[in-house]
Amino acid sequence: MTESKNRQWVLSARPAGKMTGEEFLWNEAPTPRPSDGQVLIRTLWLSIDPAQRIWMVRDSYKPAVPLGAVMQSFAVGQVIESRHPDFKPRDIVRGEFGWQDYATSDGKSFGGMQKIAPGIPPNLALGLFGLNGLTAYIGIAEVGKIKAGETVVVSGAAGATGSVAGQIAKIKGCRVIGTAGGTAKCAWLVDEAHFDAAIDYKSEDVGARLSELCPNGIDVFFDNIGGEVLNEVLARINLNARIVLCGSISKSDAAAPQPGPANYSNLVAKRARMEGFTGLDYPARVPEAFEALGRWQRDGSLVHNEDVAHGLENAPKALLRLFAGENFGKQLVKVADATV
Numbered sequence: 001m002t003e004s005k006n007r008q009w010v011l012s013a014r015p016a017g018k019m020t021g022e023e024f025l026w027n028e029a030p031t032p033r034p035s036d037g038q039v040l041i042r043t044l045w046l047s048i049d050p051a052q053r054i055w056m057v058r059d060s061y062k063p064a065v066p067l068g069a070v071m072q073s074f075a076v077g078q079v080i081e082s083r084h085p086d087f088k089p090r091d092i093v094r095g096e097f098g099w100q101d102y103a104t105s106d107g108k109s110f111g112g113m114q115k116i117a118p119g120i121p122p123n124l125a126l127g128l129f130g131l132n133g134l135t136a137y138i139g140i141a142e143v144g145k146i147k148a149g150e151t152v153v154v155s156g157a158a159g160a161t162g163s164v165a166g167q168i169a170k171i172k173g174c175r176v177i178g179t180a181g182g183t184a185k186c187a188w189l190v191d192e193a194h195f196d197a198a199i200d201y202k203s204e205d206v207g208a209r210l211s212e213l214c215p216n217g218i219d220v221f222f223d224n225i226g227g228e229v230l231n232e233v234l235a236r237i238n239l240n241a242r243i244v245l246c247g248s249i250s251k252s253d254a255a256a257p258q259p260g261p262a263n264y265s266n267l268v269a270k271r272a273r274m275e276g277f278t279g280l281d282y283p284a285r286v287p288e289a290f291e292a293l294g295r296w297q298r299d300g301s302l303v304h305n306e307d308v309a310h311g312l313e314n315a316p317k318a319l320l321r322l323f324a325g326e327n328f329g330k331q332l333v334k335v336a337d338a339t340v
Helices: 051-057 131-143 162-171 183-191 206-213 227-234 283-298 312-323
Strands: 005-011 024-030 039-048 074-082 092-096 102-105 151-154 175-180 197-200 218-223 237-245 273-276 306-310 330-334
Touching (some): 024 312, 039 092, 039 312, 051 312, 131 218, 131 237, 131 283, 162 283, 175 183, 175 206, 183 197, 197 206, 218 227, 227 237
Parallel strands (some): 151 175, 151 218, 175 197, 237 273, 306 330
Antiparallel strands (some): 005 024, 039 074
């Protein structure tokens, strides 16, 4: 039995600078009903990701969220009612369902809609076995084309994607350096995720530490940050280096100056390659990625961390926490439990 109201957060204003949370408006609407070819989904977990700020501001690899529309996000939910031949009630599914209790879907929205395999917890279906894990795997293996013995640097290394990317590189025999904000995050990277070293960008000179830790240069950079960290890495890249552009969270404040990297000419001198991508660009690699991630998780060579907020009402706070660098690992919001 569904509730008669659907609590939701709608986008009421586009952020002009640092987000405040006032960009969202709490709303209560009638619970939607599925049409032919659709399912009604009860949201269980929301994925909170840096890309959501881009979606709030402008068209990118997907159209911007319209003002007055439900804030978009990937989510895991349970099918409550189905008028779709491929889904039945109680199925646990992943898709772009948004910041709301209930959503209808025909499976044709951005990223599609997939059943979650039995045995995979819904929270992991949004992190390690979701877009974050897929992005890390593709970025390191396909775009970065890492080789054993290379030096790999990962920015935003304590986040949901960076932490997995660095661990994959380590599993593949690379020497891995991460950057993160705070001593606790850096300690976790070395002690739990088995990075070779970590740089605290809040208290250390990133350039000086990169020179110290990478005396023979940098072969692959998995970048989630952009800005000055990218610039310092470019000054130290090796011949035929690969720069994997996954994100640019340093640019999240549109009002702040955003100069380009001063050391970009080193890409020419070193015959290096800089490439942006998303994990969704490689649908044929999904089974391979999740099989490998599952194998590494089971044998203990890959670990993950989560930062969970409880309650739909806390979704804006969770996004602000992410951009303040306060999250530790995957940022999630738990909305409800699945029915038995």
